[in-house]
Amino acid sequence: MQTKEQKISPIKQRILQYAATLGISKRDFYTRIGVSRGTLESATGITEDIMAKFIATYPDVNPEWLLTGHGNMLKSVTVNPTATNTPIPEDNIDRPKARPLTTIWETTNVKPIPLVTETAAAGFGNGFLSIEEKDVKEYYVIPKFRYCNVDFMIEVSGLSMYPHFNPGDVIACTILKDRKFLQWNKCHVIATREQGILVKRLMPSAKDGYITVVSDNKEYPAFDVPFDEITGLALVVGSVGLE
Known part of the structure; x- marks a missing residue:
């Protein structure tokens, strides 16, 4: 027994x-x-x-x-x-108390990825993101992201990217340190001074010094954001969601 x-x-x-x-x-x-x-x-x-x-x-x-x-x-x-x-x-x-995002789960080569609050994610424009435990909601271990250089994950809020993303979906983000690595018409997380965190597709703007942000939900019109308003950019490389 x-x-x-x-x-x-x-x-x-x-x-x-x-x-x-x-x-x-x-x-x-x-x-x-x-x-x-x-x-x-x-x-x-x-x-x-x-x-x-x-x-x-x-x-x-x-x-x-x-x-x-x-x-x-x-x-x-x-x-x-x-x-x-x-x-x-x-x-x-x-x-x-602050755990660097480069910490590796050594034996398996799978890095636990922090799911962070919007307040913490807004700090990625500073070039070095060190997250306090109080700003981490969960840790994800996702083998398929092993080679994607994921820096953090964040929840999608609102319906502007529906049906590509639903509210509550979790997106995995790679911080872009140089604007030349922008990928047009791909989803990005944009940290802005006035509007906080945005999840949008990026397109070139007709105006100098601006970029056009586009929603997948056609009820949300595209608009231009000045580059000097943007404090950080991250490419969305994957997502986790529930039906």
Whole structure:
């Protein structure tokens, strides 16, 4: 006869094994990674979304150990690429509040992609986007985006891009650092000073110093935006949505 622990998937068992080393209650642990008790203690399988939340909250965990049970529970060294090239001993790990988007889920080569608020996304025009945990709604692990250089994901609001995008669809974005990489008639995320975040197709404008933004929904007319109003541009490379 199987015990309750034996019925739980091996990955869930390893997550609970790690939780037992933290010296905190299970309730606090579940709150930190944003899941319910039943999510990890039930006999159902575990989703990529739950694994991404766990690994994003506790980046010192060795993904190979988590997935296969092989190797050490913790990574031997942790490097913060934006701060130092010096290895940090495990027992001195400080988990940063701001997590650079270049952090890689090393063993699988799949990067957890942050789904961010519009306020956070507006900062991509600054050239370096470092996102606070409070601005991250979810983390997505999407193998098909592995080679797409996705910097962040954001939810679509409104109906201006219907039927291509529905409200609530999640779009994956690659920040453009040079305007010469604009792709006409492709969907882009545009950060503007006055109108905030726009999701539109881009077309050349007849006016110098302007660009034309076009909606897929014909009830929304196209309009021109001056380049000096735009603080950031990102190409939409994919999307996630529900029927």
